[in-house]
Amino acid sequence: MPVTNLATVCPFALDQGGAALLVLDQRLLPREEHWLALDNVEAVANAIETLAVRGAPAIGCVAALGLAVAARGFASDPSRWRVEFAAAHRRLAGTRPTAVNLFVALDQLADAVSACEARADASTLQAAVLDAATRHAREDLAACHAIGRFGAELLPDRGAILTHCNAGALATAGYGTALGVIRSAIASGKQLRVIADETRPVLQGARLTAWELQRDGIDVTVIADNMAGALMARGEIAAAIVGADRIARNGDVANKIGTYTVAVLCKHHGIPFYVAAPWTTIDRNIASGAQIPIEERDADEIRLHGGQPMTPVGVAVRNPAFDITPAALVTAIITDLGVLAPSQIADFAQPPSLRSSHSAPPR
Numbered sequence: 001m002p003v004t005n006l007a008t009v010c011p012f013a014l015d016q017g018g019a020a021l022l023v024l025d026q027r028l029l030p031r032e033e034h035w036l037a038l039d040n041v042e043a044v045a046n047a048i049e050t051l052a053v054r055g056a057p058a059i060g061c062v063a064a065l066g067l068a069v070a071a072r073g074f075a076s077d078p079s080r081w082r083v084e085f086a087a088a089h090r091r092l093a094g095t096r097p098t099a100v101n102l103f104v105a106l107d108q109l110a111d112a113v114s115a116c117e118a119r120a121d122a123s124t125l126q127a128a129v130l131d132a133a134t135r136h137a138r139e140d141l142a143a144c145h146a147i148g149r150f151g152a153e154l155l156p157d158r159g160a161i162l163t164h165c166n167a168g169a170l171a172t173a174g175y176g177t178a179l180g181v182i183r184s185a186i187a188s189g190k191q192l193r194v195i196a197d198e199t200r201p202v203l204q205g206a207r208l209t210a211w212e213l214q215r216d217g218i219d220v221t222v223i224a225d226n227m228a229g230a231l232m233a234r235g236e237i238a239a240a241i242v243g244a245d246r247i248a249r250n251g252d253v254a255n256k257i258g259t260y261t262v263a264v265l266c267k268h269h270g271i272p273f274y275v276a277a278p279w280t281t282i283d284r285n286i287a288s289g290a291q292i293p294i295e296e297r298d299a300d301e302i303r304l305h306g307g308q309p310m311t312p313v314g315v316a317v318r319n320p321a322f323d324i325t326p327a328a329l330v331t332a333i334i335t336d337l338g339v340l341a342p343s344q345i346a347d348f349a350q351p352p353s354l355r356s357s358h359s360a361p362p363r
């Protein structure tokens with residue numbers, strides 16, 4: 001049985017004194033482990049937009065902690081401070097449209113500001129947002145461990161588990177959602193191996209999932225995205241598990257482009273297809289996947305490989321970063337509150353700690 005290191009990496013940390021947010025630059029992995037020091041809103045927004053930090057829960061945590069750190073530099077006049085906070089909230093909310101955790105995290109900070117007295121001074125406001133941001137990150141890590149506990153028993157006792165993109169420690173406050181379930185199952189004694197789709201075009205599977213699992217001593221094999229079907233046909237995949245950027249009320253799931261293909265292949269081969277995500281990823285304001293905004297990223301992610309052109313000059317390319325997997329293809333959704341059939345999402349009571357609407361402008 002592989003040795004698992006339960007002290008998984010966390011891709012961000014406040015530096016001593018809280019003057020900067022340190023972020024592991026995932027663009028450089030696995031070649032280099034370089035930490036960026038972010039201390040202003042533009043630097044935080046840029047790190048999210050360029051995928052230095054990515055994965056829906058980690059995006060939410062970094063936006064919140066980054067805004068809290070940047071707020072140290074806002075005006076000392078409280079009404080000016082509130083204006084700068086609202087502008088920062090808007091800028092960060094515009095970075096990545098699909099990951100709903102981003103809006104949940106920013107809204108929690110806006111709520112913390114609203115809860116302060118009208119006469120509160122800038123240092124009180126700043127302390128309130130820092131407190132909300134650290135709580136958000138702490139709760140994300142706790143959610144990952146709960147998802148792991150709930151999901152571990154669904155996985156088979158042995159065999160290969162397919163995953164797509166990176167829904168691991170690097171995509172969360174540590175431990176991971178989909179990879180957290182695998183970690184937890186292995187820790188409970190199951191003999192599992194991971195097959196990681198490389199995940200074109202940004203290669204989160206080949207670069208990031210492989211890096212963090214290898215680091216933890218978990219058996220991982222990378223395949224090109226177009227190989228999954230052949231492995232399933234040969235009986236080499238026991239189950240598939242992925243994360244999510246947003247889940248609609250009807251159980252439709254937005255996740256990294258290519259997830260839908262994996263789900264269709266699983267259905268054809270009779271293989272369970274699991275989605276693991278914190279409750280904060282469920283957007284109860286959205287009735288179905290058709291309403292989930294899908295980010296379209298820069299064409300150069302498709303056109304270039306290692307800086308070299310791969311396509312003829314001037315040829316058209318498409319680059320949607322996410323796709324929608326219909327609820328009918330999802331075997332179960334593993335959340336921190338329990339395992340649900342996709343059809344149960346709509347009926348499941350909304351935890352009181354969560355807001356009923358996302359990305360409301362800060363008051």
Ligand code: MRU
Binds near residue numbers: 257
């Ligand atoms: O573009 P990315 O790398 O941010 O996409 C990430 C994913 O699609 C993940 O599967 C999802 O955010 C869940 S991470 C726990």
